[in-house]
Amino acid sequence: MSLMRYLAKRVSHSIPTFIGALLFMFILVRVLPGDPARLIAGPEALEQDVQRIREQLGLDKPLYLQFVDYVTTLLRGDLGTSIKFRTPVINEIMARLPYTIVLALVAEAIAISVALPLGILSALRPNSKLSYVSSTISLLGASAPIFWVALMFIYVFSVSLRWLPSSGADSPRHIILPATTLALLLMGNLTRITRSSIIEASNSNHVLTAAAKGLRDRAILVRHVLKNAMIPIVTIMGLQIGSLLGGAIITETVYAWPGIGSLLIDAIFFRDYTLIQGIILFIVLTFIAINIIVDVVYALIDPRIRDLLWRTS
Amino acid sequence: MEKILEVIDLRVYYDLPQGSVKAIDGVDLDVVKGEILGIAGESGSGKSTLALTVSGLLRPPAKVVSGKVLFNGVDILKLKNDELRSIRGSKIGMIFQDPNTYLNPIYTVGFQVGEVFEAHRGGSLRKYLDEVVKLFKAVKIADPERRVNAYPHQMSGGMKQRVLISMAIAGEPELIVADEPTSALDVTVQAEIVELLNEIRDRMNTSVIFITHDLALLLEISNRVAIMYAGKLVEVGKSSEMLKDPLHPYTKALLSSLRYERKKKLASIKGSIPSLINPPSGCRFHMRCPYALPKCSQVEPKLVDVNGRKVACFLVGDGYGGSDKSH
Known part of the structure; x- marks a missing residue:
């Protein structure tokens, strides 16, 4: 309630x-x-x-x-008519939105499935080779400009090796390069935050209590380290939705991915005011929704926040 | 008297980049069944490291360099991880200093206590709820049926310490190691917690190692007291005797600082604990000792029996501190 x-x-x-x-x-x-x-x-x-x-x-x-x-x-629930396409803005957005959502989800999934294990492993063995590898990847991922990464991917995987298509969205294979490019942008920070929050959580005193109880290492790790470390990780995931949307605009443009990012670029070039407004409105709504979701997830993880937020509201 | 714990020539060092910190440097100590053994000393004397070693909870950079810790005759320093795990929480219970940080903020206290049963008896946590309620009653937590569902931040410091105590006694351990269990609490709450520990000892015939820097408290509740200084024991004996007639100059200084405290005057022992990376030669207390002899800075006094008490000082007993008698 x-x-x-x-x-x-x-x-x-x-x-x-x-x-x-x-x-x-x-x-x-x-x-x-x-x-x-x-x-x-x-x-x-x-x-x-x-x-x-x-x-x-x-x-x-x-x-x-x-x-x-x-x-x-x-x-009245009307986003207006696109100046360029002479169709309702909502139709244009709805035609493109699924592509961006799929791209964002696949990128986030790749980022999470690489960053979380990498962050966890390098937190558990801070001086191992893996830890150095993961720091290097995080640094590269966080600092390489996304358009450059995209162009390099195209050069290596499409032009030289001819493994993957460089543009369009005709088959599932088309999503691999844009999603990986976008994932690389998220991975760096996510790995770093995962690693540091796990190190911090495993040094907390309550972990010593858990060990003193005779809990198995696995239970200590899952219940008393990972779950406590989830709070900063969830925060960074929420904040990254911003980078994800910004990155999507560039990625979609480079790979000619027909999402709302490339639609926005088209709209801006054509000064399609109503379409630009419609897309940005969507982005603003997404941001607001993500922020609320992140706060609710905090509260679900941490009872202190739950008391603070829910009892006072 | 049956010994439950024997610490033999224990050395525990912390490997730091600056050098190894000799936190425990040759300690011999016994705990007898059913007794409360107090360990006192300033911060940095090695008493917390001793507590962690005895409960098998040492983590890097701490390293056992030599010695044995025999628990019921078994050296726990030689046990495999899994064997040690089955002792922790069931045969040896541990109570920590700060109830605010030693409980996990994101689980109910009932869950956290129930984990002890789950770890040692298996099955799902849920079926141990009744036992957790019983435990909460035993440690006098009011309204236990409701409190098992409370989160740590919804309880007072004293209540949280009771939760931690219930956790330590859940497995009906033969030994409880309490590391400064009252230091973070108000004085009135302190007294209640001490009384509770006493009751538990009487009821379960558990041995207790009670560690604190509060010597007054220690002399009151423990049967025997061991005084630690800079990684070594300087005096071990019955509390009543030590209170009446402290033998080691460090014990004397600790006690007199207590007596001054009662007169509301600030009294402290001059100087501070020496570096444990390069400990001084001879007696480690000699630089702060008002009675130091020339040889105190060269020869290390051993812990020897003096009238049923153990003291490491050249000034007491035969005057040789058990060391090389040719001096």
Whole structure:
């Protein structure tokens, strides 16, 4: 019960954040140099034609009226019509979103399945070769620019070795390179945080108590080290959704992956205001949702946080 | 009297980059069945390391360099991991200093106590709930049926220490090692915990090693007291006798600092514990000792019997401290 109340409170507290983000991106999009009406009309069009298109799109109105229009349509659950595609924005997003979700999930899955074992093993044997290997990988993953990694992957695996396709999304094989590129971005930090939080958890006094009870090493590790170490790990996973979305924009563009990242780039190039707004709105909502989910997961792991969050709400 | 624990010439060093810290450097000590043996000393004297060694809980960088720890005649230092594990929590119970950090914050206290049964008798934790409630009653936790579902942060320090004690006695151990079990608690709570430990000893005929820097408390509750200084024992004897007539200058200094404390004056022993990486030659206390003789800085006094007590000092007994008699 208190969970539902907590959720309701968190959601209502996110509304100002949401409105602020909405206003900010609305202005930012319009501050961009370039004019969608001019782009639609073409370079040779007459000024009066451009003006007519501007009026059709409602871009001749003052900025505040445009915002009021936008918000009122939004309140009706309508994201507007794409300037470029002349279709509802929601349709464009829904057509592309599954690709981004699949890409993000596969990347996260790769990152977790490499980073967690690597972090755990190198925490348990801090001076082993594996530990050095994992530190090197984390450093590389965290510091290599994603577009460079993507280009290198294409060069090595598509051009030289001809193992994997370099662009498109026609078969499951197409996801391997973009997902691995994205995973590499997440892996570095995830390995590092996993390693350090496990080292910290295994040095806590309650682990000594667990050993004094005569618990088996496995039970000590799973119950009293790993579960306690999960809190910082979950945090970093939540925070990484940000890098994941940012990384997806670059990755999707390089690999021509038809997700909302590459859609956003298209929309920006075409100054498709409604489409840009629609996509960013989705991203903002994702962020807010992830933050709430991360806090709920904390509370599920740690009863101290549960008491603090739920009892006071 | 039956000995439950014999520590023989134990040396435990910590291997650090700066050198090895000789935390325990040749300690011989017995614990008799059913007694409370107190171990006192300043911080850094090696008493906590001794507690961890006896319970088989030493972790790197600590390393046993030599010696034996015979528990019921079996050297626990030679046991395999799994054999040691089956002793910990069932035959030897351990109580730690700070109940706030020695409980895992993310599990209920009932779960954490139940784990002792699960570890040694197997099966699922759930079926031991009744026994955990019984244990909580035994350590006088009010409303035990409800408290088993509480998390550590929902309890007071004294309550948490009772939980840790219930954990230590869950396996009905023959030996309880209590490392500063009252130091993190209020004075009134301290008294309750000490009384509880006394009761447990009487009821279960358990031997207790009670470690603290609080000598006054120790002399009150323990049958015998061992005084540790810089990794060595300096005096071992009956509490009542030691209180009346301390023999070693260090014991004297500790006791007189207590008496001053009662007069609300600050009294301390001048100087501090010497480096345990390069301990001084001779008696390790000689630099702080008001009665030090020239030979105290060269020859190490041995722990010898003096009227049923053991003392390591050239000033007592035959004046030779059991060392090379030609001096």
